[in-house]
Amino acid sequence: MRTSLRRSTAAALASALAVTALAACGTSSSGDGKSAQPSGGSADASAPLDPKTKVTLSIDCMPPAAKAAELKEWKEDVAEFNRTYPNVTIEGRSTPGQCLEPPRFTAMLKAKSQPDVFYAYFTDLQQVLDNDGAEDISAYVTPRSVPALDDIDKNVVGVLKRDGKLYGLPTSNYTMGLLVNRKLFQQAGLNPDTPPRTWEEVRAAAKKIAALGNGTAGYGEYSVENTGGWHYTAAMYGLGGDIVGADGKAAFNNPTGRQIADNLHAMRWEDDSMGKTQLLKWGDLQKQMAADKLGMFLAAPDDITYMVQQLGATYANFGMGPLPGGAATLAGGNGYMVKKGSSPDKIKAAVAWLNFKTLAVGKGQFRYDRSKADGLPVGLPQPAFFTGASKAKDDELKAASATMPVANFKAFLDNPVPGKAEPKKAQEVYKVLDKVMSGVLTNKDADVAQLLAEAEKAVNQLLANQ
């Protein structure tokens, strides 16, 4: 969700046309011709890939030329992979912007034009299955093909499972926390090494930071493009609440939900510690924080990468603490799936590549020494889906090559909060909750009880329409 939002904004399509275009794609059932139907190869999933079998794999998300260091590493990895599997030809496909833009992804699935190995967010599984887009790879993923399998967090792998079948392999994950601007914390006389742990503390710290003046906001929140509802959900999780209860009905119109809304309303209108500009979406708060105009907001560690690489900030200026409340935190991530209709050999080759590139400690994306030498960031607390011996080894390698003050994330790492997946019909629910957030943040006279009651009714209605 988080990453999907960042790309979904600027594309202002005339949507009526877009829908008709979608409709046009809808009937297309032809694949790329190379992998439309299972053909050839060993059907025995547990058998290793036959070195005599030539396999060509098209793979999403090869870094674009603009990301020179990442592209260099990709090419190195392909060359190294080919030393073991000379029979596998990797055809990387790169996109200039984000790896996955929801409208493009949707159209791609409808047209069945996805690459053999395609990139998807954890939240995309249902959409992929609805479009019959991915292969069940359960039989191909074993400790033999993925040696670290038993050390990968079961919750993370579980996200890519449906009805006991595995449809993808994770490449990264995230949990949310409280991102802080260390410079502003220090200027306001606060200790950035101990970020606020409760909403009362957040409110008090925000007041002090806003008191610095010059348009500085203490705390920032989203409220449009479904990001408001997404953050409201994270805040609810932090306080032990839920958005959709076990009974399948809205579970936020209660004292916990009200506490979050009331607190934001008070921070916005009583304390004036959230700035005047509201209706913000993914990317807006990052810009404010990178410009040292914002003290805190809910975020995931890779927001820091975005601020440094895209907005020119420095790693040393940021730190993280756990999500206020600490009962649970919103978790997500992304991975790769194998296109439906791929031959067993293609699936084997795909699993071998994914294992090498994204799931092997000390290799591919976890070659921290190489990342450091290439000027890429090392030391962010996530992705972190290894457990046991793999985690120990990965931590050791990461610490040895860190390119940023990892102590800044100590509060986040030392207080791990259990991750919790997004609610059912997440985007639609978030859209409804956006109204609560925008109401609280733009209307001084907002009736919080009424906003929550209306949102509850709307969410129950859409949940009933499953």
Next chain:
Amino acid sequence: MTAPTTTLPVGRAVRAASKEEFRRAFKRNLTAHGFLIGAVLCFSFFSWYPMVREFLLAFQKTEGGATRWVGWDNFRHVFQDPGFWQAWRNTLLFTGLALVLGFLLPFVVAVVLNEFRHAQGYLRLLVYLPVMMPPVASVLLFKYFYDPGYGLFNRALEFLHLPAQDWLQSGDTAMLSVVIASTWMNMGSATLIYLAALQGIPGELYEAAELDGAGLLRKIWHVTVPQTKLILSLMLLMQIIATMQVFTEPFLLTGGAGPEGSTTTVVVLIYQYAFSFNQYGGAAALGLCLLVLLAGFSALYVRLSRDNES
């Protein structure tokens, strides 16, 4: 009783003659038909076929790769969405406000421009300039103007000792702010069309009106308006059709929602259904509702165009 036997050969002869005529006409226009085929194919593939698909999609649901017929379910689903009626209210509000501002203002500007005897070309360029700006750039510009903290508009109000406004940040003013931006972005084209119509009015009519002692307002009312009536009606209909499909301005200025959903329009909702919720059936159903409404206006437009031509 004999009539059929005598008329049949005549009928056949007529049919044969008309067939021959058709063949000759077809041969005569072979090149034109050749060109037409390309256009027809393009329209079929990129316009008509998607429209037929959208119609079908409105009654279908895609699950597990299979498409199944669900009848009116998609419509029921979108009608039950509380955001549906709000989106229609917002769209109608936008259309209403856009008609007050976006329809009248270009006409007034055109009348004023028409009165200028010097620097007309320069003034026309000035009026048309905003249309040449990419819409996204214009919208972002207005986003900056509307910013409650550092925005140009509030700075200007402050300079004039007037109270600052919330602009996009309040449910009361958000839609009006969107309309203002939209009017600024689009009025150039309408102004030029009005100006062309105004310049087609014979000068003698104004001279006669002046001789009859008419002032400026009476001249506008009794000469300008009747003479441009058809253009005005066409522009009004086109404006209604265009404004009911508004997307870019609310989507970019307010994230498609605004305070408490006050700027979510029907087309923004269609976009959300398709690309945020992956409910293509719901999006198509909504699109069909809009299509039915706009088809009525379009029929009126066609009728008026015909009158205009005749």
